[in-house]
Amino acid sequence: MPQKKISIRIDGELVTALEGQTILQAAQEAGKAIPTLCYLEGLSPAGACRICMVEVAGTERLLPACTTPVQEGLAVTTVSARLTQYRRMTVELLLIERNHVCSVCVSNGHCELQAMATSLGITNTRYWYDFPTLPVDMTHERFVLDHNRCILCTRCVRACAELEGANVWDVGGRGIHTRVTSDLAQPWGESPTCTSCGKCVQACPTGALAEKGAAVEEMTKRTDRLTRLAGSKRAQP
Amino acid sequence: MKKVKVATVWLDGCSGCHMSLLDIDAAVIALAGKIDIVYGPLVDAQEFPEGVDVTLVEGAVSSLEDAHRIDLIRQRTNILIALGDCAVTGNVPAMRNKVPVAKLLQRVYVEGADTGKVIPTDGVPALNRHARPLQEFVKVDIHVPGCPPPAKAILGLLGDLLEGRKPAANPKVKFG
Ligand code: SF4
Ligand code: SF4
Ligand code: FES
Numbered sequence: 001m002p003q004k005k006i007s008i009r010i011d012g013e014l015v016t017a018l019e020g021q022t023i024l025q026a027a028q029e030a031g032k033a034i035p036t037l038c039y040l041e042g043l044s045p046a047g048a049c050r051i052c053m054v055e056v057a058g059t060e061r062l063l064p065a066c067t068t069p070v071q072e073g074l075a076v077t078t079v080s081a082r083l084t085q086y087r088r089m090t091v092e093l094l095l096i097e098r099n100h101v102c103s104v105c106v107s108n109g110h111c112e113l114q115a116m117a118t119s120l121g122i123t124n125t126r127y128w129y130d131f132p133t134l135p136v137d138m139t140h141e142r143f144v145l146d147h148n149r150c151i152l153c154t155r156c157v158r159a160c161a162e163l164e165g166a167n168v169w170d171v172g173g174r175g176i177h178t179r180v181t182s183d184l185a186q187p188w189g190e191s192p193t194c195t196s197c198g199k200c201v202q203a204c205p206t207g208a209l210a211e212k213g214a215a216v217e218e219m220t221k222r223t224d225r226l227t228r229l230a231g232s233k234r235a236q237p
Numbered sequence: 238m239k240k241v242k243v244a245t246v247w248l249d250g251c252s253g254c255h256m257s258l259l260d261i262d263a264a265v266i267a268l269a270g271k272i273d274i275v276y277g278p279l280v281d282a283q284e285f286p287e288g289v290d291v292t293l294v295e296g297a298v299s300s301l302e303d304a305h306r307i308d309l310i311r312q313r314t315n316i317l318i319a320l321g322d323c324a325v326t327g328n329v330p331a332m333r334n335k336v337p338v339a340k341l342l343q344r345v346y347v348e349g350a351d352t353g354k355v356i357p358t359d360g361v362p363a364l365n366r367h368a369r370p371l372q373e374f375v376k377v378d379i380h381v382p383g384c385p386p387p388a389k390a391i392l393g394l395l396g397d398l399l400e401g402r403k404p405a406a407n408p409k410v411k412f413g
Pocket of ligand 3: 035036049053065
């Protein structure tokens with residue numbers, strides 16, 4: 001059955017969307033860019049990072065574009081001083097809650113968090129750095145998990161579960177102690193379920209998941225391959 | 238026209254930001270006609286002077302001495318610029334923050350040394366528990382991230398300040 005067409009407004013412009021689409025999808029189809037971090041095309045949306053927040057007429061609350069479905073008559077604002085303010089605050093909080101030392105990071109120059117900070121014009125954080133003590137899991141033969149760089153976007157969790165079907169990753173702990181964990185919170189290298197496919201590494205927007213042996217600036221990610229893979233999976237059910 | 242008084246300061250950093258400043262190459266000649274460098278590693282002055290227009294500070298605050306210096310600098314400076322990631326975020330110097338100071342010094346100067354296994358105390362200020370960014374100690378007027386910030390970004394900023402313009406946000410400046 002063809003999806004029902006509905007009309008919404010994005011930044012004042014009348015746009016045709018399909019029922020079941022999210023605000024983000026409708027906006028992207030209309031050629032409007034909404035900044036995202038935890039969203040990766042091809043994976044289910046998680047609403048984890050709150051960068052994609054938009055204003056919706058009729059509610060005071062900001063809503064995440066990546067998880068909010070469109071409705072007939074919806075009026076969305078994607079650019080405003082208030083949104084920029086909150087997006088900046090969100091990225092600044094991500095930067096201070098772990099140890100992001102870009103100058104010595106494998107992902108320096110190819111990092112989605114770093115690029116987001118630059119594009120939002122962030123030159124410093126309004127909050128004090130937390131400087132937490134965090135582990136680096138080097139037990140896997142080919143890959144490294146560095147909790148110092150993790151933003152808890154859960155893209156690794158979703159790539160592993162949805163594209164590889166291995167379900168190695170999960171999120172454990174609460175609040176500031178939340179961490180990604182492999183299997184039953186055991187070292188990654190001892191995981192009986194990991195197939196060493198590396199999809200989680202490619203999905204990770206930061207330097208948290210990387211290939212062993214990558215030096216500073218050497219880790220580039222191919223998220224486009226994951227998106228393509230997800231597309232071909234959908235095409236052959 | 239009165240020359241603009243500029244100072245540069247080197248706290249806990251690697252001097253890379255000062256190198257980047259020198260990397261403005263020939264532009265330094267045009268700049269020299271407009272500014273006086275009144276203090277810093279590049280000149281002789283012993284004491285930080287009063288009435289400085291612009292101070293560029295490289296490095297994190299890592300000791301009580303750094304903290305006292307940055308306080309005095311703030312009092313005597315009109316526009317204070319945090320130059321580079323160490324001054325802005327703590328960067329590499331702050332990577333020691335997870336290790337208690339005594340343990341750190343023991344590891345580096347005793348366990349890590351082949352000879353002369355002794356923790357230096359003479360003429361070096363005692364480390365604070367953390368190396369931290371400038372803005373946690375004093376009001377910073379402009380932050381220029383980068384490790385180091387590109388010479389062009391520093392030149393552009395100085396140009397803006399000299400012409401009395403509000404410094405333009407530089408799209409090429411990034412952390413790291
Ligand atoms: S993960 Fe990104 S933001 Fe964090 S240190 Fe590495 S390059 Fe910088
Ligand atoms: S390891 Fe990477 S992909 Fe996984 S949650 Fe952390 S930042 Fe996201
Ligand atoms: S992209 Fe929507 S919440 Fe992260």
